[in-house]
Amino acid sequence: MIEDGRPIFVQIAEQIENDIIDGSLPEEGQVPSTNEFAAFHRINPATAGRGVNVLVENGTLYKKRGIGMFVSPGARERLLAARRDMFEKQYLRPLIAEAAKLGITRDQIAKLLQKDEV
Amino acid sequence: MSVVEIANLTKRYGSVLAVNDVTLSLEQDIIHGLLGRNGAGKTTLMQLLTGQDFASSGSISVFGAPPVENARVLQNICFIKESQKYPEDFRAKHVFTNAPLFFENWDSAFAEQLVAEFRLPLNRRIKKLSRGQLSSLGVIVGLASRAPLTFFDEPYLGLDAVARQLFYDRLLEDFAEHPRTVILSTHLIDEVQNLLQHVIVIDEGRILVDSDAEELRGSATTVAGTARAVDAFTLGRTVLSRQGLGALAQATLSRLSDEDRAAAAAAGLDITPVSLQQLVVSLSETAQAASAHSGTSAQLGTSTTSTQREK
Secondary structure (H helix, E strand, O other): OOOOOOOHHHHHHHHHHHHHHOOOOOOOOEEOOHHHHHHHHOOOHHHHHHHHHHHHHOOOEEEEOOOEEEEOOOHHHHHHHHHHHHHHHHHHHHHHHHHHHHOOOHHHHHHHHHHOOO | OEEEEEEEEEEEEOOEEEEEEEEEEEEOOOEEEEEOOOOOOHHHHHHHHOOOOOOOEEEEEEOOEOOOOOHHHHOOEEEEOOOOOOOOOOEHHHHHHHHHHHOOOOOHHHHHHHHHHHOOOOOOEHHHOOHHHHHHHHHHHHHHOOOOEEEEEOOOOOOOHHHHHHHHHHHHHHHHHOOOEEEEEEOOHHHHHHHOOEEEEEEOOEEEEEEEHHHHOOOEEEEEEEHHHHHHHHOOOOEEEEEEEOOEEEEEEEOOOHHHHHHHHHOOOEEEEOOHHHHHHHHHHHHHHHHHHHOOHHHHHHHHHHHHHHO
16 A cells, blocks of 8 residues: 555555545545554554645645544545646556557557447 | 754774764654664664663763763663563563553553553563563563653564564554654564654664655665666666666666656666665665775765765
8 A cells, every 4th residue: 555665645645635536535524533544554643644734735635623634625626637637647658658669559559548448 | 852862972892883973863752763784783872872881982862961870861761672681580470560660651551451462471481481472571561661762672573473563553553642752673674664754774883874764765766677778877876776687787776856757767767666675775785885995984974974965
């Protein structure tokens, strides 16, 4: 779950974002506590807290004093927009590079995509 | 706020410099990893910090005062040693009846829970305990003492995988409830890397790395591919280590930017992250090579430290 070579707090923030995007953390829903994240992922609580704080600072989550963290209204739409912007760079470019390495033409990629659409 | 401040600390045993001009501070309520090879100076450093040995030179301040024979400092410290000695004929239960006398924050209920979880036989003579059971005893004392400054020196010799996982889980849980400063010295870097907030790597008595754990993660990357492509890419960069196999090669480099990664991918190189354990091995090897090369370990310390800072 936690990968090597990348800061853990970044991965925690991404996982929370993914949960918001796929709807398992609904807007206005409560997010698990820092200590719950730490115990679940077996990571240092301060590191888990740092991941949560990234999302509080950029407005994805908000704090209710004495209660906990909640998903901000409109967070899902904002995250989706940001992820769509990243899609080309993160997924399409590497795919095209790998295809080029293997001698797969763009036409062939297009055909594969259509075949997969069933 | 820092709990421990040491400056230019040196410990010499005859001709051996076990700790060599170390300057370091440890922050409050953080889990530190003290990593390094056998004989790197980890235990000596902890003995100096806990007032069990005298420094040859330099200064140590723990909770604002030198630790040697200082009751006010020492009562806030718990040091779990790899080879703790107990009085002859002591049984495990005697340790638990005596511990509250030494540790102000001792939690008997927590100790009992841990005894059950680690399946420690309380009535057996300590000298009859297995290596793993002896380690369990130390781990339980270290956790239940809740000392503001807790040292674990290779706490889990002989502990099985289940017991080690139990130790990590209980440490994290209890640390979340009762934050304190922990120094965990270990060889099992892969196992503990996610627990650590701060990493100190020591080699031949010198500090190789003194860094936030999250900064250290992702601070190195391995690129692999044809030797020609690897060498072209690594030209002018800091290479931590390089291995070759015929026409293939791989090199571990310090932090790569997104542009660097794109350039490496465009050159047909495979990019893989480096775990903390691999990074420590690479840095120790680089340090050793540098020391063999320059002939003086004094230069090695400064050169590797500056490499660390570049990232």
